[in-house]
Amino acid sequence: MTATVAQGVHASGDTVVLLHSLGTDQSLWDAQAVALADAGYRVLTPESRGHGGNADPGPTNLGDWIADLHEVVTATNDPVHLAGLSMGGVQALAYTLTHPEEVRSLVLADTFAALDATSAETKIDGIRAAVTAHGMTAYARTYLDETLTVALDADRRDRLRASIAGVSAAAYLSSAEVCFRATLADRLGEVRAPTLVLVGGDDHKTPLPLSETLHRGIAGSRLTTVPGAGHLANLEAPEAFTDALLGFLAEQSTHTAVGRGPRRPC
Numbered sequence: 001m002t003a004t005v006a007q008g009v010h011a012s013g014d015t016v017v018l019l020h021s022l023g024t025d026q027s028l029w030d031a032q033a034v035a036l037a038d039a040g041y042r043v044l045t046p047e048s049r050g051h052g053g054n055a056d057p058g059p060t061n062l063g064d065w066i067a068d069l070h071e072v073v074t075a076t077n078d079p080v081h082l083a084g085l086s087m088g089g090v091q092a093l094a095y096t097l098t099h100p101e102e103v104r105s106l107v108l109a110d111t112f113a114a115l116d117a118t119s120a121e122t123k124i125d126g127i128r129a130a131v132t133a134h135g136m137t138a139y140a141r142t143y144l145d146e147t148l149t150v151a152l153d154a155d156r157r158d159r160l161r162a163s164i165a166g167v168s169a170a171a172y173l174s175s176a177e178v179c180f181r182a183t184l185a186d187r188l189g190e191v192r193a194p195t196l197v198l199v200g201g202d203d204h205k206t207p208l209p210l211s212e213t214l215h216r217g218i219a220g221s222r223l224t225t226v227p228g229a230g231h232l233a234n235l236e237a238p239e240a241f242t243d244a245l246l247g248f249l250a251e252q253s254t255h256t257a258v259g260r261g262p263r264r265p266c
């Protein structure tokens, strides 16, 4: 994974690692990275294999993602707050189960621990057929039409479309296979990190029942619905999503988080 630090203000607080979804890149987190940096966190937004600036051909199993993330986290020399959306949430959960001592807190947004096997294979078959027959440029348009429930501004929508179109079909498919075939539901009881489960109220890609399963399985977890948002809840309702994230992290942080307000220079 390539890792970049959000343009730095207050970079001395706890580290928050934000993991993007299938087809997107670190810019998925632009709004939250700025808000978290303003609140005093050090923010890392690594890019998954085959996504954004990460030229790797794609993962072969969950272990690849865990190993990549281990490099990012160990370089911080400190446990991190780990947040992931959809595919990023699967990565965050798998990482927490493997390296629990490195995770201060966990945020699982619009994601799942396991899909039922039939719907996982149906999703994978659909992606394989679409990206093979029509390529990623066409797939990116379909993705936006099927995923967004809120009209993004034209520039944001274009950047999202370009990030998806920029992923190779092979990397998209291998990432989807690893993500959708994850079977972590039986291990939710092992999670000890304080956990926030967030889901867009109109997320029909990873709908509420999947988040309810996470919430039920992870002792002491909190479930928050983001009203008026779909699958990319942090883009579709950035204020509400960011407020929920900041509020949760403030309770878990070892530094005193700075409140929302104008950015201060380093």
Ligand SMILES: O=C(O)CCC(=O)CC(=O)O
Pocket (backbone or CB within 6 Å): 020, 021, 022, 023, 085, 086, 087, 088, 127, 143, 205, 206
């Ligand atoms: O590619 C799709 O149609 C859905 C992607 C998905 O649900 C996983 C993700 O957003 O990470």
